[in-house]
Amino acid sequence: MDRPIGQWLSNLRRPGALDGHSAWEEALREIDPDWNPAWPADWQRHYAALRELVRDEAGQVDVLPGVTVHGMDVGRWLQKNRQHTVRQGFMDR
Template sequence: MSNLRRPGGLEGHPEWETALAEIGPDWNPAGPTVWQRHYATVRELLREENQTDVLPGVTVHGMDIGRFVHRNRQHTVWTGLMDGQSERLEQLGITPLPPEQETPAKARKSGSGAFERGVAALAQYIARTGSVTVPRGHVERLEDGTEV
């Protein structure tokens, strides 16, 4: 199929073009095939399970289709979908989230991560010993009592 989807792939084979046109637009999706695969899997799951909600973490054939649904419902993603993609999702009962319901971006922790603690411990060790060579197994106690 990928060879037929290429420009000129059907050249010289009008009967193939007719046969594929009868199948419908799904044989040659407008968007990335990865999106189309996820969409087709969601469509089949919703049809078989008779449900309308697919949560992140629901996987089928190794694809996290729940994440696919959640991501595509985000307002910023929904407005950037290619022609026909949002309509196809709506036919399945999947609608965009209002902008105020989107998952907020995770705030970055300032100075509390493992890397930051390691840097602080190294700086403290250098200030105390004057060396950047830390013996294996050495534990440095930070001012807040954390041991690194």
């Protein structure tokens, strides 16, 4: 399709982008039910980067603000997401 897959998926996440393409949406859901999550894609990127960073660590790992992966401050992101009000916001979705 002459487009990077990430850009194509990002475009499909726009409201109304799959109108008239129910087969595409069904196929994407079969591959990954969370291909179009209710949470922000930026949140997912930070989560995936942090998960990869600590994948081989044993036990609890302290990732401090300022620790970056691919230019993303995953330490600051983790600190923010450990706050009760932020976590509660996800529970309300």
